[in-house]
Amino acid sequence: MSEIKINLKKIVGNYLSLKEYAKKKDIIITPVVKVVAGDINIVQRLEVNGAEIIGDSRIYNIRKFKKAGINSKFLLLRLPAKGEISEVVKYSDYSLNSSADIISMIDKEAKMQKKHHGIVLMIEMGDLREGVCFKKALEISKRIYKMDNVYLKGIGSNFACYGGVVPSDNKMRTLSEIAENFPDIEWISGGNSANICWMRNSDNMYKINHLRLGESIMLGLETLSRKHIPGLHLDSFILSAEVIEFEKKSSIPDGKISQDAFGKVPKFKDEGIISRAILDVGRQDVDPDGLTPIKKNIKILGASSDHLIVKCDSKILVGDKLEFIPNYSALLRIMTSVYIKKSYTE
Numbered sequence: 404m405s406e407i408k409i410n411l412k413k414i415v416g417n418y419l420s421l422k423e424y425a426k427k428k429d430i431i432i433t434p435v436v437k438v439v440a441g442d443i444n445i446v447q448r449l450e451v452n453g454a455e456i457i458g459d460s461r462i463y464n465i466r467k468f469k470k471a472g473i474n475s476k477f478l479l480l481r482l483p484a485k486g487e488i489s490e491v492v493k494y495s496d497y498s499l500n501s502s503a504d505i506i507s508m509i510d511k512e513a514k515m516q517k518k519h520h521g522i523v524l525m526i527e528m529g530d531l532r533e534g535v536c537f538k539k540a541l542e543i544s545k546r547i548y549k550m551d552n553v554y555l556k557g558i559g560s561n562f563a564c565y566g567g568v569v570p571s572d573n574k575m576r577t578l579s580e581i582a583e584n585f586p587d588i589e590w591i592s593g594g595n596s597a598n599i600c601w602m603r604n605s606d607n608m609y610k611i612n613h614l615r616l617g618e619s620i621m622l623g624l625e626t627l628s629r630k631h632i633p634g635l636h637l638d639s640f641i642l643s644a645e646v647i648e649f650e651k652k653s654s655i656p657d658g659k660i661s662q663d664a665f666g667k668v669p670k671f672k673d674e675g676i677i678s679r680a681i682l683d684v685g686r687q688d689v690d691p692d693g694l695t696p697i698k699k700n701i702k703i704l705g706a707s708s709d710h711l712i713v714k715c716d717s718k719i720l721v722g723d724k725l726e727f728i729p730n731y732s733a734l735l736r737i738m739t740s741v742y743i744k745k746s747y748t749e
């Protein structure tokens with residue numbers, strides 16, 4: 404059976420390295436765990452190693468962490484939907500927001516639950532995902548200051564998600580200037596793993612004092628050009644899949660070619676007869692384009708829902724395991740798949 408080998412020590416190592424590095428620049432980091440689909444073991448390790456606040460995009464996962472007895476506080480990253488407000492108040496301590504209506508619903512709900520909820524108001528800075536313009540944020544903040552059960556925890560921006568916009572020195576300076584209009588906020592949250600290059604290369608952090616980091620902790624990569632962050636582990640997650648067929652076959656199919664299982668007309672390069680293996684994972688479990696084989700002599704040829712097909716230049720046997728490093732997209736699907744066994748190493 405295919406499995407994902409999760410090295411908890413390496414994940415924690417990456418978290419602590421980034422935390423220490425950011426601290427030198429007076430930046431606090433909130434680890435983001437949304438790519439691991441509610442994995443309790445990973446979250447528990449982060450808690451034990453000092454993560455006072457943990458971020459996730461799904462309230463479903465946060466509820467699971469709370470029910471499992473994790474004592475960290477939680478930051479909900481995806482803007483709350485109307486139907487989940489009572490759970491947002493019940494299980495998360497802070498949430499990213501951009502709608503005045505939703506914020507006042509959170510306030511009412513928090514009053515009922517006798518709680519206080521921290522709002523991080525998102526500012527649109529060019530990447531065109533969540534957030535409102537500065538003027539609107541100012542109006543919303545004035546309403547928040549009048550509410551009893553929500554308070555303005557901070558303002559934030561997000562980059563390199565929809566528009567691929569770089570969190571440049573200029574953007575960080577602008578956000579810092581905007582922040583001066585919001586008295587008594589704790590966080591000026593500059594962004595995500597795409598901000599690491601800026602944090603490392605810029606001398607002046609202006610007023611930015613908070614980042615939300617996911618991929619850099621899990622995979623050891625900054626996310627503008629997916630470069631290795633010095634000192635971090637790149638192999639905290641290894642996918643191990645089992646060979647269920649190994650045969651020599653032609654590199655081009657025999658017959659008239661129409662659509663494949665996913666509606667595309669495939670193209671092939673004629674390399675004569677090749678050795679190919681079929682592995683027991685498919686598109687339901689993994690993004691095949693996001694896998695890097697650990698052994699050099701293996702090349703991914705394609706995948707259907709339940710099969711991954713690779714070219715393999717050395718002899719292998721049915722039952723052998725082949726290993727791959729997943730990228731973010733592949734890992735997201737692997738962790739969500741109920742068909743892949745999760746195993747933990749140190």
Ligand SMILES: *Cc1c(COP(=O)(O)O)cnc(C)c1O
Nearest residue numbers: 435480561595596615616617618
């Ligand atoms: C996912 C997410 C993050 C973390 O992003 P990484 O690129 O994984 O570091 C931060 N903020 C928001 C709003 C997110 O949705």
